[in-house]
Amino acid sequence: MAYKDPITGVETTGxxxxxxxxxxxxPLPRWWLWAFYGTVIFALIYWTIYPAWxxxxxxxxxxxxxxxxxxxxxxxxxxxxxxxxxxxxxxxxEMALIxxxxxxxxxxxxxxxxxxxxxxxxxVQSFGKGIFGDYCAACHQTGGVGVIGAYPNLSDDAWLWGxxxxxxxxxxxxxxxxxxxxxxxxxxxxxxxEVANYVLSLSGEKSDPVLAAKGKEIFQGNEGGCYACHTTxxxxxxxQGSANLTDQIWTIADVKGVDSAEAKLNAVKSVITNGVTRRxxxxxxxxxxTEIKVLTAYxxxxxxxx
Amino acid sequence: xxxxxxxxxxxxxxxxxxxxAIGIGGLVEIVPLFYIDGTIEKVQTADGxxxxxxxxxxxxxxxxxxIREGCYTCHSQMIRPFRDEALRYGHYSLAAESQYDHPFxxxxxxxxxxxxxxxxxxxxxxxxxxxxxxxDVVPTSIMPSYxxxxxxxxxxxxxxxxxxxxxxVGVPYSLTQLEYDANVKKFGEEVAKMLDINNADAxxxxxxxxxxxxxxxxxxxxxxxxxxxxxxxxxxxxxxxxDEHEFIQFR
Numbered sequence: 443m444a445y446k447d448p449i450t451g452v453e454t455t456g457x458x459x460x461x462x463x464x465x466x467x468x469p470l471p472r473w474w475l476w477a478f479y480g481t482v483i484f485a486l487i488y489w490t491i492y493p494a495w496x497x498x499x500x501x502x503x504x505x506x507x508x509x510x511x512x513x514x515x516x517x518x519x520x521x522x523x524x525x526x527x528x529x530x531x532x533x534x535x536e537m538a539l540i541x542x543x544x545x546x547x548x549x550x551x552x553x554x555x556x557x558x559x560x561x562x563x564x565x566v567q568s569f570g571k572g573i574f575g576d577y578c579a580a581c582h583q584t585g586g587v588g589v590i591g592a593y594p595n596l597s598d599d600a601w602l603w604g605x606x607x608x609x610x611x612x613x614x615x616x617x618x619x620x621x622x623x624x625x626x627x628x629x630x631x632x633x634x635x636e637v638a639n640y641v642l643s644l645s646g647e648k649s650d651p652v653l654a655a656k657g658k659e660i661f662q663g664n665e666g667g668c669y670a671c672h673t674t675x676x677x678x679x680x681x682q683g684s685a686n687l688t689d690q691i692w693t694i695a696d697v698k699g700v701d702s703a704e705a706k707l708n709a710v711k712s713v714i715t716n717g718v719t720r721r722x723x724x725x726x727x728x729x730x731x732t733e734i735k736v737l738t739a740y741x742x743x744x745x746x747x748x
Numbered sequence: 749x750x751x752x753x754x755x756x757x758x759x760x761x762x763x764x765x766x767x768x769a770i771g772i773g774g775l776v777e778i779v780p781l782f783y784i785d786g787t788i789e790k791v792q793t794a795d796g797x798x799x800x801x802x803x804x805x806x807x808x809x810x811x812x813x814x815i816r817e818g819c820y821t822c823h824s825q826m827i828r829p830f831r832d833e834a835l836r837y838g839h840y841s842l843a844a845e846s847q848y849d850h851p852f853x854x855x856x857x858x859x860x861x862x863x864x865x866x867x868x869x870x871x872x873x874x875x876x877x878x879x880x881x882x883x884d885v886v887p888t889s890i891m892p893s894y895x896x897x898x899x900x901x902x903x904x905x906x907x908x909x910x911x912x913x914x915x916x917v918g919v920p921y922s923l924t925q926l927e928y929d930a931n932v933k934k935f936g937e938e939v940a941k942m943l944d945i946n947n948a949d950a951x952x953x954x955x956x957x958x959x960x961x962x963x964x965x966x967x968x969x970x971x972x973x974x975x976x977x978x979x980x981x982x983x984x985x986x987x988x989x990x991d992e993h994e995f996i997q998f999r
Contacts, residue, residue, distance in 0.1 A: 457753045496780030513992040523999035528829040528840065529992050535831065576836060580870055580878075580885060589885065592877065721871050727988075728868070 492522055544569070545732045548739070553607040556739045563743070570740025573733055577725065578741075586744050590696045592720075597744040600691040604680035611738045617724030620683045622671070624717030629666065637661055637668065638710040644676050644687045648703045694718055786998040789844045791985050797936045800984045802848040802919045803977070804942040805907050805952035810977025812910070813970050814853070817894060824855030825864040825981065838865040839987045842995060848919045860891060865982030872961045875975045897971040898962055907948045921945050 445456040455465045492504045507522035511529040520526050532538055544565045556562050582588050586596030603613050640657030642649040660666035671684040678686040695709035755762055781787045791799040827833050829840040841864045846852045879897055882889035911921045921943050922928040931940035942951050956968040961975045
């Protein structure tokens with residue numbers, strides 16, 4: 443039964459609120475209706491081509507949507523799915539092929555050649571920046587400037603574990619465990635003070651010569667035994683990752699970051715008292731060989747490779 | 749016969765019928781996944797054990813803290829099968845990898861990076877520093893500081909109850925000898941021991957002390973639990989040992 447609005451003559455839905463409030467029952471606009479039928483047809487086509495309906499323990503796989511992809515074990519063809527699509531893209535996608543070509547090139551080149559070749563260097567800079575940003579920058583910071591006291595600076599020319607490309611590659615692949623024992627139970631506070639004075643004197647920092655002379659005996663003798671790792675010249679050993687104490691670069695005690703002589707002394711004393719344990723994770727399992735090579739070349743390019 | 753008018757003028761009925769209509773849409777999408785073969789991939793190690801195991805008591809407590817602190821509001825744990833995600837985060841997440849997660853932490857918002865494969869990526873010491881004050885290691889970080897994690901002792905008096913609750917929703921922690929034996933068969937003896945509810949407290953303590961993430965062996969802090977959890981994320985499946993085809997064929 444059709445209801446009509448007495449004034450306009452337009453058909454209404456028939457129910458009335460608050461005495462005279464009614465709802466017109468105009469037909470849907472044609473364009474809207476056809477768009478709606480269009481979506482229904484789209485759905486039917488979509489259901490046919492793509493995996494769609496569950497049936498028992500399986501589902502309709504769709505038609506004419508085969509993807510052929512290659513893995514380590516061979517070539518396979520399957521119905522459309524995002525995993526196969528990704529595999530295909532990672533192996534033979536346009537970007538993957540460009541990248542692969544560059545990586546193959548890097549693989550066959552020596553580090554010296556990579557540094558010289560502008561194109562390869564440009565690739566190393568862009569690809570290496572990505573890997574470095576994701577895996578290394580969390581500790582070593584953007585640009586490899588490090589955090590004093592925690593994570594070594596990779597952009598200066600001091601390398602605890604060696605700065606040749608071979609050393610850097612080894613460090614990335616196997617990680618490092620940096621360890622200096624704590625001397626708080628071995629040496630008295632007085633003696634730690636003497637050693638700290640000696641350590642400061644090594645790089646020309648202000649120190650008490652009398653205390654430093656006493657400290658030298660402890661450092662170079664069996665009482666402290668510091669020379670065993672830092673060497674008698676105090677230049678450090680890359681096999682141990684022990685720091686060179688004679689240069690102007692401080693990686694743990696923040697001597698350069700504080701002003702007063704007392705604060706500098708305290709910074710060194712704190713390291714001797716508490717020791718150091720630092721671990722860099724091994725990336726050999728996580729990163730591919732070529733990625734490690736690019737990363738090594740990238741880090742070497744910070745201007746401080748040896 | 750339901751008429752247009754009777755639904756429209758009856759709010760209660762309108763709500764119920766709206767829920768039914770939406771419910772059908774949801775159920776059609778979700779329910780089939782429970783019985784379609786291969787929704788959860790079978791991933792086994794070389795010696796025939798399940799690669800993905802439930803969390804140890806310490807990791808599970810860490811997971812509780814992860815949820816308590818609302819980490820999921822900014823971090824997802826779901827790497828999607830796209831090239832950009834593969835390059836940044838690693839292998840796409842498998843359904844198998846979150847099969848023991850209740851509730852799952854897939855998330856839908858990334859204010860911070862995805863954490864599905866964060867395990868082993870950074871050192872324990874880095875995590876402690878970072879959680880305590882992110883700006884100490886990432887100057888530009890917008891993540892809040894969580895300094896109380898190092899101060900709070902981990903409450904684990906109710907760890908057994910927590911594991912029993914998870915067992916009720918299908919996580920294979922063991923209470924009886926029979927269940928333990930089944931776990932030995934499924935996961936190997938070493939893992940089965942960690943999943944034994946009867947030894948939960950001892951296992952939790954032993955793992956915390958072995959790792960000693962916070963540098964103080966005399967106590968177990970919330971930090972240690974959370975870091976133990978973060979360090980296991982995404983590490984259970986050794987993707988180098990599998991051919992990609994193994995995972996693709998499940999789709």
